[in-house]
Amino acid sequence: MVGTGTPDLEATVALTRRAFDLGFAAALVLPPYCYKPVEEEGLFAWFAELVRTTASPIAIYLYNFPQLTGIEFSPALSARHLQGFPKRILGAKNSSGNLPMRGSLPRSPASASSRAARRRLPMPVAMAMRAASR
Numbered sequence: 001m002v003g004t005g006t007p008d009l010e011a012t013v014a015l016t017r018r019a020f021d022l023g024f025a026a027a028l029v030l031p032p033y034c035y036k037p038v039e040e041e042g043l044f045a046w047f048a049e050l051v052r053t054t055a056s057p058i059a060i061y062l063y064n065f066p067q068l069t070g071i072e073f074s075p076a077l078s079a080r081h082l083q084g085f086p087k088r089i090l091g092a093k094n095s096s097g098n099l100p101m102r103g104s105l106p107r108s109p110a111s112a113s114s115r116a117a118r119r120r121l122p123m124p125v126a127m128a129m130r131a132a133s134r
Helices: 009-021 039-054 073-084 099-104 113-117 126-132
Strands: 028-029 059-064 087-093
Touching: 009 028, 009 039, 039 059, 039 073, 059 073, 073 087
Parallel strands: 028 059, 059 087
Antiparallel strands: none
């Protein structure tokens, strides 16, 4: 898994596609954190566009890190993402420090199969980074 989230959608799409090309099975994506406050409908639309425009099988994990972004994913929004894109958005990493929130972010049933897929990555991260720098 590699972090590909940036404040702008175009760069996030490019990094997510590149991560897939390098053999990563999953991308950890922050919300678009430069523009606040962000309505939940806007966050849903942003991630929907990310899923649509990357159009690859790379899994996407929502990165809930409100101390950095100023945006916190609600359990309802996370569930909506998982229901709307069950084959692409597989879960969330919660770095909020809010322990009750940790158990309330839903998980996708597909996340178990993504763990198996991560064990079959074609090359180690160091080799991927070396190949990208050539």
